Amino acid sequence: MSDSPAELSRLFQWVQAVVVHPDGAEAGVASAEVQELFGVSSDSLEELLVPSKTLTPLERIGVYSSMYPLRMRSALSVDYPVLKETLGEHHFNHLVDEYVQVHPSRHPNLNQLGRHLPVYLKSRKDMEDNQFLAELAELELAITYAFDAAESPPLSVDDLTGLPPERWADAIFHPIEALQLRAFRFPVNRHFQAVRDEKPPPLRRRAQSYVAIYRRDYRVWRSGMDRSQYRMLRLLTEGKSVGEALMKEASGSDIQTLAAQLRNWFRDWVEQGFFTRIEIEEGE
Amino acid sequence: MNPSHWNLPNLGIGVGLRTVHYRHVLDNSPDVDLFELLSENYMRTGGRPLYVLDKVAERYPVVMHGVSMSIGSTAPLDMTYLKELKALAKRAGARLVSDHVCWTGVAGRNVHDLLPLPCNQQVLDHLVRRIQTVQNVLERPLFLENPSTYMAFTTSDMPEWEFLSRMCEAADCGLLLDLNNIYVSAVNNGFDPKEYLRGIPHHRVGYFHLAGHTDAGTHLIDTHSDHAIHPVWELYEMAHKLTGGRTTLYEWDEDIPEFEVLHREALKARQYMGGGAKVVTAERVPAQETPHV
Incomplete structure (x- = not known):
């Protein structure tokens, strides 16, 4: 041969x-x-x-x-x-x-x-x-x-407070590369944590759960959230402006409630480093 | 070929940088001459590994060592991989870039092992063409390591050291000489490791690798899991004399000990150097900030 x-x-x-x-x-x-x-x-x-x-x-x-x-x-x-x-x-x-x-x-x-x-x-x-x-x-x-994603500098709370109230609706928040959002039918994040803590994991019963996985200071974190937060965050990471996301997610009278909640959510999300840049959509 | 063409500096004694030692290295800036980075650990990733790479490259000379070039394969060279490797070498300011004389897969698969090549002229011609292509893409010499081998092909018609010599001359590439691999392959294949050492082109040796192996009874396995044994150090001593001294790297990949143990093992090399080796000590920048990891 x-x-x-x-x-x-x-x-x-x-x-x-x-x-x-x-x-x-x-x-x-x-x-x-x-x-x-x-x-x-x-x-x-x-x-x-x-x-x-x-x-x-x-x-x-x-x-x-x-x-x-x-x-x-x-x-x-x-x-x-x-x-x-x-x-x-x-x-x-x-x-x-x-x-x-x-x-x-x-x-x-x-x-x-x-x-x-x-x-x-x-x-x-x-x-x-x-x-x-x-x-x-x-x-x-x-x-x-999240571990392997490219590094992108996170927004600070100061960046958030510097955004004029009248521009919020047109603001598009760009997520960091390392932000991952997941919706699960099982409480796998709780299971993950229990195994990590060497505690008995929860029963494997179906229970909808929502998790943000992200990297801050070169460490990967997991943060549980409710359905509304997840859906709003999902819309934002898909490129919707705050106003568009609000209109899509809220219906009728609860838009005011959601808008009020959003202020707190944004503060948490920015503190956790979910976003890297704010872009203002120019109005008509 | 004029040996001075290579003009290879001796950067001293270093160790392979492993994840478990990141924090120690960043926090303590240990007194190591250089680090070797596993290329693939810093490719296709953008977080902490690159942060560590940047910090280490700021403070130490680095060389880069890969396992996935598959230079001997019959599958096409992966140009995306090569371009990423080139960019990484630039980012790290790598003094040398190396991989192995082996193949790691064909037909679209990657076995992630350093599989051996038959040592004959036809394979050599194939290999040389690919090395030349890689060097053209990287725009720098490639240093290829002799792997540990556990089997040999009936179509081999020349000893490995002759194969490597011809490869280096024809492709104008360098050698990364792994003394432990020579020993492991010598036991597994039944050749004289000293004849091997005498037979390779000494002026093309870019640096040495040292490591420990595991004795499986019927054969040796290159596990990088222990201290190097005395016969390997003796080969290192001989190689040091034959080459006039080269950069030396110690690898430890399984059951990795504390950094100090690894570094002490690497520094044993001093006992086997004799006189005459000129070490170029690179200027090191002290760490001035607290790392975020």
């Missing part, structure tokens, strides 16, 4: 398919996909790989094959620590092993590996509590997004 580019590519595909095979190197060598690339059996691997004094060719490629799942599990343990704690190490490892068969890494950065895990969990209807677990993973993924 030569190592022309085509042959080299075939050799690499063979090695890769053996290394990532979920049942290990021996099963990998025998698999149909691998046999199509090189029709060599475990016993005739010396056609491709050199034995060492202590290891057969199969054992040698098995060194790489045995390290592959460990690396994938380790990477996702960093991104999903509470999911891992919730599932237990054994079940978490099993989940990762299955997940990477469907969503293998396709990026130079291993920190991108877990980006599909919430969607994957949602699709795993055979798993107990998969909807809850999917939302817990969604929360942890949002934390990763």
Whole structure:
């Protein structure tokens, strides 16, 4: 065999398919996909790989094959620590092993590996509590997004007080890159905190919850909120002006109540560093 | 090739910067000659890692070390990755940029392992073309590290040190010489590590890596989880003599100890340097503010 580019590519595909095979190197060598690339059996691997004094060719490629799942599990343990704690190490490892068969890494950065895990969990209807677990993973993924987002300087309370009252309705508040808003059907933020505090987590009963995940001073924070706050904040982060958001969210007489609440909410949101810039929409 | 073309400075003894040591490094500005940054830890992220990178790069010389270039793969080079790497090197003021002589995936997948290459002329031609492309994109020399290997291909027809020598000359690139990897590969593949050391182009060695490994009984694994063993230090001593001294970096990636333990391990290098090595100590700027992390 030569190592022309085509042959080299075939050799690499063979090695890769053996290394990532979920049942290990021996099963990998025998698999149909691998046999199509090189029709060599475990016993005739010396056609491709050199034995060492202590290891057969199969054992040698098995060194790489045995390290592959460990690396994938380790990477996702960093991104999903509470999911891992919730599932237990054994079940978490099993989940990762299955997940990477469907969503293998396709990026130079291993920190991108877990980006599909919430969607994957949602699709795993055979798993107990998969909807809850999917939302817990969604929360942890949002934390990763907030951690990795570009830095944007937050507005100060002074910026807020400097906004003339008559311009509030036309003001568009631009969120920091690191702000993530999530609505959940389960109280996953409370679960997350309980696991972190090593306390018994709440029951996995359905209960709508809303969370802002954001970064301030290079640390990621989570802040629970009610439905009205979430909906208003969602509209604002979508680029609606304060006036537009108010009109869309409030109906009839409660617009005054909502407008009054909004003043306090904005103070909290700005203190938490949710916004980076105010833009005033020019009126007609 | 005129060896002076490379004119590689000895920046001293440094360590690989790891997340668990961020706070210690920013708060205490330890007396380290330089830091090595894992390139991918600072790519596709915009928060604390870049803040730390900026602070460290303000105070110390840095070199950058990557694991995902996949220089030997038959998959197309990832130009987006290379452009991001170039921008990062500029931001950090990196003195050297390195990766590994390996491939990490094909057919759209990334295994995130340093998989070995067959050592023969056809693979060399393929590799050299890609290194030249990378150096053109980065607009700087690339330093490639000899990886630890656990298997070898029947199509290899030259020893690894000859392969690396030819690679360096043909591609006009540099070497990052990992002494622990030489030792691990020598045990796993049954070659003489000293012959390896004598066979590489010494003037192209940009810097040395040192680390610990794990003895699995039938083979050694490059785990970066322990102190370097004496035979590795002996190789370092020999490499130091052959090259006239180079920047030295200690890597510790698993069961990472306190920073002082890591730094002490790195400073053991002094015991194996003998005389004659000229260290260029970069001017360091003391920390004047309290970091926000």
